[in-house]
Amino acid sequence: MANEAIAQADRVDPIHQFHINSLVDFGRVGDSPFAFTNSALFMAITVVVIVGFMLLTTRGRGLVPGRMQSVTEIFYEFTANMLREAAGTEGMRFFPFVFTLFSFILVANLIGMVPYFFTVTAHIVITGALALLVMALVVGFGFAKHGFGFLKLFVPDDVPAAIMPMIVAIEILSFVSRPVSLSIRLFANMLAGHITLKVFASFILSLGAFGVLGWGGAILPFLMVVALTALEILVAFLQAYVFAILTCMYLNDALHPSH
Amino acid sequence: MADDRSEEERKKTEGGQGPFADVDLARRMAALSRSLEEGKRGRDETARRFEGKGGSGYAAAMRLASEFVAGVLVGAALGWGLDEVAGTSPWGLIGFLLLGFAAGVLNALRAAGKIAEPDDRLAKNKDGGPSRHE
Numbered sequence: 001m002a003n004e005a006i007a008q009a010d011r012v013d014p015i016h017q018f019h020i021n022s023l024v025d026f027g028r029v030g031d032s033p034f035a036f037t038n039s040a041l042f043m044a045i046t047v048v049v050i051v052g053f054m055l056l057t058t059r060g061r062g063l064v065p066g067r068m069q070s071v072t073e074i075f076y077e078f079t080a081n082m083l084r085e086a087a088g089t090e091g092m093r094f095f096p097f098v099f100t101l102f103s104f105i106l107v108a109n110l111i112g113m114v115p116y117f118f119t120v121t122a123h124i125v126i127t128g129a130l131a132l133l134v135m136a137l138v139v140g141f142g143f144a145k146h147g148f149g150f151l152k153l154f155v156p157d158d159v160p161a162a163i164m165p166m167i168v169a170i171e172i173l174s175f176v177s178r179p180v181s182l183s184i185r186l187f188a189n190m191l192a193g194h195i196t197l198k199v200f201a202s203f204i205l206s207l208g209a210f211g212v213l214g215w216g217g218a219i220l221p222f223l224m225v226v227a228l229t230a231l232e233i234l235v236a237f238l239q240a241y242v243f244a245i246l247t248c249m250y251l252n253d254a255l256h257p258s259h
Numbered sequence: 260m261a262d263d264r265s266e267e268e269r270k271k272t273e274g275g276q277g278p279f280a281d282v283d284l285a286r287r288m289a290a291l292s293r294s295l296e297e298g299k300r301g302r303d304e305t306a307r308r309f310e311g312k313g314g315s316g317y318a319a320a321m322r323l324a325s326e327f328v329a330g331v332l333v334g335a336a337l338g339w340g341l342d343e344v345a346g347t348s349p350w351g352l353i354g355f356l357l358l359g360f361a362a363g364v365l366n367a368l369r370a371a372g373k374i375a376e377p378d379d380r381l382a383k384n385k386d387g388g389p390s391r392h393e
Binding site: 239246 | 317318322325328333334337358361
């Protein structure tokens with residue numbers, strides 16, 4: 001019996017939670033399958049939660065906001081202040097974009113914290129797509145606004161001509177690495193956090209299989225899981241915030257000829 | 260004249276009937292806007308203090324590390340890709356890995372606010388716009 005339980009616990013697969021399953025198959029597009037997956041389902045849930053929350057809480061339209069309306073208003077003001085501080089008042093034209101991005105990542109992270117739920121942002125496909133969207137906006141808007149003057153972003157002044165090519169190459173690499181760091185940071189944080197949680201939780205099972213002595217030992221990983229859960233919720237907020245504030249700063253690059 | 264009046268009398272005229280109602284109202288408005296202003300400043304300060312410490316320190320650490328790693332990774336990937344296309348193996352990888360390392364250091368320093376952001380260069384007048392960095 002005990003051995004069975006141990007074997008059961010050993011079979012806990014910390015990666016299993018990230019499996020993509022297709023829920024509704026639409027056939028194939030070219031060579032790749034085209035389906036409504038669990039990832040897509042949770043993205044849809046995320047959007048529904050955000051829109052639903054915003055609509056329901058602001059329905060009263062109280063001049064003096066109620067408790068829930070306050071939450072929405074604080075979230076709005078927080079995002080607006082963040083954008084204004086990083087990109088100036090002119091940056092407010094990107095407010096809908098930044099607000100959407102911020103709320104999507106935040107809510108997706110938090111929904112991922114619910115047991116048995118799928119964490120959308122733990123897949124680099126999602127975070128990479130979001131980061132590339134940001135960069136496409138920065139480059140597109142930068143060129144539209146400054147024309148080829150935007151390329152001055154890569155050319156520092158006061159640099160001797162001899163080392164200019166190298167500096168420009170480094171600057172370009174630095175720019176290209178932005179979406180990489182943006183997407184990897186979010187994805188790695190969510191992935192690593194959820195795997196750690198799962199691994200420590202499986203320790204509880206393994207130790208618990210050893211009987212009374214094991215139950216005593218299982219308290220330690222249990223405390224760890226409790227602490228990690230709190231940490232993961234903090235990380236969920238933090239990574240959404242970091243993604244959003246970096247988006248604001250990159251948008252500032254595209255926006256501001258005179259800061 | 261208004262100064263001689265006791266607190267109680269002032270309270271009586273708060274209904275707006277007395278000749279001093281306007282003065283009262285103006286003073287109360289001033290006091291209100293002052294305390295609002297103070298509250299606002301306090302909020303900003305708490306916000307900034309939160310940014311400087313605690314969870315945000317963790318965020319800063321994550322950011323510095325990932326900025327550096329991303330530079331190196333992008334350099335290596337570009338170099339490897341160039342080698343694949345141009346058949347210059349291994350020189351593209353070596354060269355771009357080094358450049359990527361430099362870009363990573365640049366990223367990290369920029370994230371730490373030690374070097375000006377590239378967009379400052381687009382500025383016409385470079386004399387000290389306030390730094391956006393914490």
